[in-house]
Amino acid sequence: MFKIFSQLTKFGIVIFVLLAGLAGYATGFSIETPFDYKHLIYFLGGLYFLSSGSLALNQVQEWQLDQKMPRTKNRPIASGKIKPLAAGILSCAMIFVGVNMLFAQSTTAGVLGIVSVVLYNVLYTKWWKPNWAFAAVPGAIPGALPITIGYAVNNPNIFTSESIYLFLIIFLWQMPHFWTLAIKYKDDYAAGGIPTLPVKLGVKKTLYHVGLYTFAYAGVALSAPFFLQTSWVYVLFIFPFAFFLLKEFFRVYKSDAKERWFAFFMWTNISMLVFIFVPVVDKWSFLFFGRG
Numbered sequence: 001m002f003k004i005f006s007q008l009t010k011f012g013i014v015i016f017v018l019l020a021g022l023a024g025y026a027t028g029f030s031i032e033t034p035f036d037y038k039h040l041i042y043f044l045g046g047l048y049f050l051s052s053g054s055l056a057l058n059q060v061q062e063w064q065l066d067q068k069m070p071r072t073k074n075r076p077i078a079s080g081k082i083k084p085l086a087a088g089i090l091s092c093a094m095i096f097v098g099v100n101m102l103f104a105q106s107t108t109a110g111v112l113g114i115v116s117v118v119l120y121n122v123l124y125t126k127w128w129k130p131n132w133a134f135a136a137v138p139g140a141i142p143g144a145l146p147i148t149i150g151y152a153v154n155n156p157n158i159f160t161s162e163s164i165y166l167f168l169i170i171f172l173w174q175m176p177h178f179w180t181l182a183i184k185y186k187d188d189y190a191a192g193g194i195p196t197l198p199v200k201l202g203v204k205k206t207l208y209h210v211g212l213y214t215f216a217y218a219g220v221a222l223s224a225p226f227f228l229q230t231s232w233v234y235v236l237f238i239f240p241f242a243f244f245l246l247k248e249f250f251r252v253y254k255s256d257a258k259e260r261w262f263a264f265f266m267w268t269n270i271s272m273l274v275f276i277f278v279p280v281v282d283k284w285s286f287l288f289f290g291r292g
Contacts, residue, residue: 008059008076008087009052009094016269017051017146018044020170023276024150027162027228027283033154043105043153047146050098050113054120056091060084061125069188108152116142116149130193133200136178144170147276165227166276168220173272175213176249179206180265183257207253214249214268218242221275233281241271 025043029035059066059077066078076082095117103110120142128135147166152158182189182196183203189196197206221238224230248264 004076004081008056008082008090010055011052013055014048014051018047019273020147020276021047021150023280024147024163024166025153026150026280027166028151028154030154031283039105039153042101043109043150046098046101046105046109046113047149048098049094049101050117051146053091053094053096053098054117056087056094057117057121058125060088060091061121065192065194069185069192071185071188102149102153105153106156108156108158109149112145112149112152112158116145119145131195133195133197136175136182136197140171140174143174144168146170161226162228162279165220165224165279169217169272169275172213172217172220173268173275176210176217176268177265177272179210179213180252180257180261180268182206184261203256207257211249211253214245217268218245218271221271224275224279228279229282230278231282233278237274237278241267241274245271 021044025040059075063075063077063084066072066075072078077084077087099110099113099117102113120139124135124139124142128138144167147170148158148163151163151166155163157163179197183198183206186196186198186203190199197209201209221242224234224238245264245267248260248267251260252264
């Protein structure tokens, strides 16, 4: 039963969501504010229920589409392991609980939680994804909001430079991440009638757009000193991860994604975690090394 639940709520993705939210929480937390672990746990609980419910609702909305694609046909609803109605009730209940927990922490966080569900489960799932090859671009907005929600729990001013940096990293990361997968599963998306970039424009043009967003993504990471305070941690981690990310992209590009696509895919994911947690380490390193 746990396996079905974890598949329905896409637990692997939720882990990334929680890590992003934690990075936003730690960056937005004021050094002068006393730390309350209950506050952190309650926030993570709210974000967990919100993201799990939203991802489960997506499967409720797309279970018939999932049946058409080999990659998704074994998902719980598509394979008949759970009824759409039961999954729908569960997902809506989780979203309701998550939104209320976030509102209890911060009005801004609660509003952003609602916005993320509307953008993902209404606009992206029902309109952008089925009709537009570049749906991943606006669809990256709700994907990037969890880190802003984490920031908003401690600082309602989400338009600070450090908050914008975190949002841009998660936002720009999603295009190389998703389009690389879309190239790998091009035939699946074609079978489901989903006009992803590789299906509509082909692999070569998709790689061109992957490159554009990869350079923008790495560029924002390298320009971190313009957004927030940085130190030796920035030099030690950002530069090498940005370098190897670009190196792997050129390898994939030269081979038309026939070689090392997984290596590039993993570098995008690992670098994202590095890029969002470097500001956290920079901000709180004085606890271990002093203020210099």
